[in-house]
Amino acid sequence: MAGPLAGLRVVDLTQVLAGPYCTMLLADLGADVIKVEGPGGDMARQWGPHPDGAENAAESYGGYFASVNRNKRSVCLNLKDSADRERFYALAEGADVLVENYRAGVMDKLGLSWESLHRRFPKLVYAGIRGFGDPRTGDSPYRDFPAFDIIAQAMGGLMSVTGEDAAHPMKVGPGIGDIFPAVLAAVGILAAVREAENTGAGRFVDVAMYDAVLALSERIVYQHSITGHSPEPQGNSHPILCPYGVVATGTGAVALAAPSDIHWARLATIMGRPELALDARYMTNDARLRNAEDVYSAVGTWAQTLSTDEVIRRLAGLVPCGPVNTAADIARDDHAAMRHMIVEVEHPAGQPIQIAGCPIKLAGNPEPRYHRAPLLGEHTDEVFAELGRRATTLIADVL
Incomplete structure (x- = not known):
């Protein structure tokens, strides 16, 4: 992979979503990620x-x-097997980063704790993504x-x-409880890699x-602190900005935001209700x-007389707004196509x-080439053959 992280090797011991999303971001930016x-x-x-046949x-x-x-x-190894553990050490020796998302203590039981790997590979950055963190940085009752x-x-x-009210708490549709930790982990990893380059210590x-x-929910903390x-x-x-929400149109719904007084004045004028911007109540x-x-009520009454497209057309460029897109809508949207x-x-x-x-778009950097996800163990022979060639080259350089 080309990209700003080309040359960075990541050993990826993660599964499901949080860990794989983190290492995917690194791979997209050019890192060699070995799962x-x-x-x-x-x-x-x-x-x-599943597609047919999958x-x-x-x-x-x-x-x-x-x-x-x-x-x-993908490399297939049984880390409970001593021979495969030695192969894992060979893999870690040439790596810059290791990422895992097991529960606290799992890697320790395998003899692959942060402390043991750090002694053996001092520059290795070791990242863990867990439900409730690791006691090395702060314990949790969970x-x-x-x-x-x-x-x-x-x-x-x-x-x-x-959700609509306190009696019906609602989860967010996408797996943001996995994906946002993954993004933060990628930030932490890159910070630690930068430090390791300067100090030699992971x-x-x-x-x-x-x-x-x-x-991510930072607003609720200060609201509770200030209001009790x-x-x-x-x-x-x-709860803090108005209007800032979703309103029904004649054909669907739009999201709009006019919390600043300037945006509110524009919205009131476009609605044909300029007096609302001069009324002390608003x-x-x-x-x-x-x-x-x-x-x-005023915004909704106006929007329901128009189609979604017409609301967007009238507000576009003047008041922040957008349609409530489905996956099918996004698939047809020029924005998604033009920005890959x-x-x-x-x-x-x-x-x-x-x-x-x-x-993550980087000016002057070509759009990454996307290679399909690997089959289980698809690259085991390839990766260890590379490690063998690397060892031979290092020995030759020493001699």
Whole structure:
């Protein structure tokens, strides 16, 4: 892979979503990511939807795995086997980064703890993504609890402010309880790699899914601190900004935001209600919040007389707005096409599939080439042959 991280080698011991998404970001940016899987493979290989002919995880995989394991190579090792553990050490010796997302203590039991690997490979950056973090950076009463996205969303506070009301907490549709920790881990890894380049010493990088979702939900912390009350869900409106939400149109719905007084004045004028911008009840954001029901009623009454496209056309460039797109809408949107946010990759079943592209765009850097996710152990021989050639070259250089 070409890219700013070309030459960086990452040993990827992760599975499912949080870890693989993190290493996928590194791979998209040019890192050589070697996914180390046990004989059973990443459990996500079995999860759908499956293209026709892709039901066998050993010979293929479903969409879940395909989406976040692109641009990686797969090596199959049984880390409980002493011979395979030695092969793993050979792999780690040439690596810059190791990423895993087991529960705390699992790698220790395998004899592959951060401390043992750091002694052997001092410059190696070791990253762990866990539900509740690692005691090396701060213990948790939930240390041994397993976690998935929905658990992180619930415990980190996100679900407490998502939904129509407090009686019906709602998770966010995408797996943000996995994906946001993954992004933060990638940031931490790159910071630690930079430090290791300067000092020669790697560092343990720890991201807890709970912590990441709490950080993502930062607004609820200061709201509770200042007001003494825990914020509750309020549908698609905002507790601090107004108007800032979703309104029905004659043909669907649009999201719009006019919390600044300038945007509100523009919106009022476009609606044919310029007097609303001069009315003391609506002139400021705080005033509009106090009279939010009237504000949304006025906006909704106007929007329902128009189609979604017409609302967007009238507001575009003047008031922040956008349609509530479905996946099918996005697939037809010129933005997604022009910015390569839907890309096609090959699939072992034969027919190519579409996955989300890389959102990190670097000026002057070509769009990454997307290689399909690997079959289980597809590159084992290739990777260890490279390691053998590298060892031979190093010996020759010494002699």
